[in-house]
Amino acid sequence: MLLAFQAEQAAREVLTHLERRRPALIDAAGGDAERLDAAVRDELGVALAPLRRRYDEAGMPARYFDALSAELAASIPARWRAIAAAFTAHERATLSVWRRGEVPTRLAWTCVGLLVGVAIIRSPVIPIFWKWLPTLMALGGWWVPDLLAWRSRRRYARALGEIVLACGSAQRQLDQTISIEDFNDE
Numbered sequence: 001m002l003l004a005f006q007a008e009q010a011a012r013e014v015l016t017h018l019e020r021r022r023p024a025l026i027d028a029a030g031g032d033a034e035r036l037d038a039a040v041r042d043e044l045g046v047a048l049a050p051l052r053r054r055y056d057e058a059g060m061p062a063r064y065f066d067a068l069s070a071e072l073a074a075s076i077p078a079r080w081r082a083i084a085a086a087f088t089a090h091e092r093a094t095l096s097v098w099r100r101g102e103v104p105t106r107l108a109w110t111c112v113g114l115l116v117g118v119a120i121i122r123s124p125v126i127p128i129f130w131k132w133l134p135t136l137m138a139l140g141g142w143w144v145p146d147l148l149a150w151r152s153r154r155r156y157a158r159a160l161g162e163i164v165l166a167c168g169s170a171q172r173q174l175d176q177t178i179s180i181e182d183f184n185d186e
Contacts, residue, residue: 005058015080015164022084026088064174106142113138117133117134
């Protein structure tokens with residue numbers, strides 16, 4: 001099967017489309033899981049339309065694409081909804097205030113870094129050549145909001161990757177839905 005039409009690649013395209021629309025989908029559902037599921041299923045159809053056109057242009061058997069669509073419709077919506085809704089809520093609650101990087105937030109982290117650095121320097125067991133430590137910790141404190149946001153987004157990306165891998169694990173079963181006769185019929 002062509003790489004462009006394998007389950008992993010198709011799932012990646014669908015999730016990319018859903019991620020572009022994530023805030024609007026979550027807002028439109030208003031916290032209602034059923035409305036969000038319906039919206040995700042609609043977007044799944046929209047995301048699969050260009051893939052279907054490319055598939056038809058390649059002259060591939062319809063039975064495989066139908067099985068692929070069914071697999072994606074069974075795998076993606078519920079799992080994506082669960083992690084996307086949680087991440088969006090987390091993003092709005094914490095990333096917008098403490099981790100977006102406003103100046104007061106960065107100054108607060110810089111002050112914390114400076115205070116910790118001074119406390120370490122005041123300790124009698126630290127050698128005198130560590131006097132640069134408060135400056136380093138203060139400068140590092142300025143970047144803590146970026147580090148925390150990066151870590152949060154990375155966890156979310158990893159969860160999306162798990163969805164892609166789960167869809168990819170169905171590839172062998174999808175390949176068994178077609179035979180050489182399907183290509184001769186087209």
